[in-house]
Amino acid sequence: MATNTQIPVADRRAPVMEPGHTFVTIGEKVSNIVLKRPISLGWVLGFFIMFSLMNMLLFALGYLFLKGTGIWGINIPVGWGFAIINFVWWIGIGHAGTLISAILCLLRQTWRNSINRFAEAMTLFAVACAGVFPLVHTGRPWLAYWMFPYPNTMNYWPNFRSPLIWDVFAVSTYFTISLVFWFVGLIPDFATMRDRAEHPLTRGIYGILAMGWRGSARHWHRYETAYLLLAGLATPLVLSVHTVVSFDFAISIVPGWHTTIFPPYFVAGAIYSGFAMVLCLAIPIRAIYGLEDFITMRHLENSGKVMLATGLIVAYGYGIEAFMGWYSGNQFDSMLLWNRLHGPYSFWYLSLLATNIVIPQLLWMKKFRTSTFWLWVISLVVLVGMWLERFIIIVVSLHRDFLNSSWGMYYPTKWDWMTYTGTIGMFLTAMWLFVRILPMVSISELRTLLPEAHVHEAEEVKQ
């Protein structure tokens, strides 16, 4: 039977991988980015900027440890300021990586194969950035281990009825599973890197990480089993982590927080911002490193569609919140709605509606979905919008609660801003290193997309 070198694709859709590639060209193309490509001036300059931002984060945190959380804008009534906004924002961004790697794996979506590696890396770095905030928000981060149930001299458990403790478990489990999933997926690629590296030290490091991978049938069998099991383990986490994060709010009685729609609405929002971050990174990376063959318009368009779908769920959430403000007849709920639209933060609420709901509707049009420029702009807009969403949920709900006498305003300080931009620096520093140290596209999984990798036994029997 003649081998079809073209990958069969549906009409009018870009292919998952451009034609003409073989096992060898894939391995060369991806590993050469790490092993052969010289370090460019642009990379060094970008790294310098991001590394400086990360050091600004360390400076801001150092001053925080010295002075305490009083340097931030938080006070009563708004006790949860930037720290919690940024925590939820970063955790949400992480979700796309797990969705792509786990759920799309179980659903056998082959287009995930070329973006799952850096989406998972993005997840890990985003969760690491997210983890900084609740840690420093405790005020005494050196006692943060008190949140874990361990046999302590106080003979006391943490308060298991508090959703903040559920958060500790949800986020730490999430990070662990994501890390293991990422590492297991990397093992065959580490072996490729080991085999292609020339410097003995590089070869040794990749060799240790490859854990003696030979690519034997038994290795592949076990690898596939482990990968599938991990995908199964990670799948509920996509839903559970942000559900638990939403409980931080929904369990309380604050108007604007105390709603049952929070878990699905938070999960959708998380995937929304996560895919925005994937696009935000994938579009420049594929252009700079010439990966258009592997990350095709198909991937970008699909990500745009996911954004459109999850964005509509988020819009539904906003709609229900507004509807319940009116329908409940509760004066505090209707006050919240009024306050969002006409209160001191109304500009930001309207900006939220524009960035999160109105502008992304452009994705209905194929012209915008298939334009890298517009996709990149829209994904940046969505990232801003999802940040504003958390700002509105936290600050606007808290600043005017049941008693007029306890109303107040929240103004972030320069330390808030330094910490926030600092984590962006930390995230991008990690990304900068990642693209130069690890194969940012999965070599082994790309190879499975080639026709040569498919078994045609049954058809041969028919002949």
Added chain:
Amino acid sequence: MQIFPRSSNAIARASLFGAVFAVAGLFWVVAQLQRSPYITYAGVRKSQPVPFSHQHHVTGLGIDCRYCHTSVEQSSFAGIPPTKTCMNCHAQIWTNAAYLEPVRESFRSGRSIEWTRVNQLPNFVYFNHSIHVNKGVGCNTCHGPVDQMPLTYQYASLQMEFCLDCHRAPEKYLRPREQVFNMRYEPPSTGEPVVVDGIAYAEQGKLGEALKKQYKVRSAREITDCNTCHR
């Protein structure tokens, strides 16, 4: 292309198991260290300006705790005796002993003797001696065999788990009020029952329950509230 010999598989396997034991061992060491006298100072004899012996004064001479610690039944603080209390006797006996010179000097000048504190709770803990003494908690339940201490030392760890051990089940330790200051009190046994109001108790559990009721000790739920001690 393998770059490591086959034998490195053994190292990889060993490191997997080793990591588990190393982490578990580290946790164990930290947990033990945190409860050791290095952190708690339990059992550590501290030097004092005068080598005062509780053993001599309590066991040898039979002086009651309250002769010196006068406020223990009415106040949160048991009370450190003024030099005058020492001089009640030492104006008459051992008047020339060299190591009592700081006591006489204190009496002459009116400046207190600066004892080194032995039992110290952190400032965020509210502790009241009188409530414990009046509800039937013996001195040596927390302070240990003071009557056998030539130089006083802290007996218990005074960590929160030590306090909660009793607050969660006070019946394990309660004794009749009149036995609170008896340093040689023994919990009831079948051979030597403790008699309260004409009823002989052969088990601490039963005695404790009865005393809890009689002394109106509040429920474990109430006395383990955070603000019972952290006010």
